[in-house]
Amino acid sequence: MVLLETKKVQVGHVDSLFPYVKPDWWKDAFNEMYLRTDGDVVEDPAITDAECTDILGIPSVASLFSGPSQPQAVGETKSTIRVLDLCCGQGRHSINLARKYPSVEFHGIDQSLYLIELAKKLAKEERLSTNMVYYWGRPPNLGC
Numbered sequence: 001m002v003l004l005e006t007k008k009v010q011v012g013h014v015d016s017l018f019p020y021v022k023p024d025w026w027k028d029a030f031n032e033m034y035l036r037t038d039g040d041v042v043e044d045p046a047i048t049d050a051e052c053t054d055i056l057g058i059p060s061v062a063s064l065f066s067g068p069s070q071p072q073a074v075g076e077t078k079s080t081i082r083v084l085d086l087c088c089g090q091g092r093h094s095i096n097l098a099r100k101y102p103s104v105e106f107h108g109i110d111q112s113l114y115l116i117e118l119a120k121k122l123a124k125e126e127r128l129s130t131n132m133v134y135y136w137g138r139p140p141n142l143g144c
């Protein structure tokens with residue numbers, strides 16, 4: 001079933017949903033309902049952990065995290081590495097990585113107020129808020 005304007009219409013199998021939805025469908029889609037439909041993936045810690053392991057398996061990323069990301073100079077406490085989690089949703093990747101790399105600063109941004117508030121709550125529950133910042137917004141020039 002597809003929402004056409006305000007009417008619900010059955011169109012059967014379609015090759016692409018795009019002709020049937022508003023071009024900016026994504027502005028309203030990532031709310032509580034998103035977690036109900038995609039929660040089996042995006043709320044499964046094992047899946048997130050595997051994805052983060054894949055990210056850390058990229059050599060350039062691994063060297064960034066393992067070397068200069070740690071404080072270099074004696075007495076230096078602030079990380080020189082800042083990671084941007086663009087379109088972070090509920091922050092599952094940055095939260096997972098922040099647990100492993102407490103000295104790295106993570107910044108997440110997402111246009112869904114619902115998911116950003118959830119990200120902030122989850123980071124706070126894990127006491128990760130000191131090295132994590134989440135912003136609600138749509139960065140310009142993303143092309144969407």
Ligand SMILES: C[S@@+](CC[C@H](N)C(=O)[O-])C[C@H]1O[C@@H](n2cnc3c(N)ncnc32)[C@H](O)[C@@H]1O
Pocket residue numbers: 026030042086087088089090091092109110111112115137138139142144
């Ligand atoms: C499929 S979700 C993935 C979320 C997260 N990266 C994850 O893997 O769990 C896509 C996210 O991109 C966000 N998003 C899409 N377009 C955006 C834009 N122009 N600016 C900010 N966030 C955007 C949505 O709100 C949504 O949370």
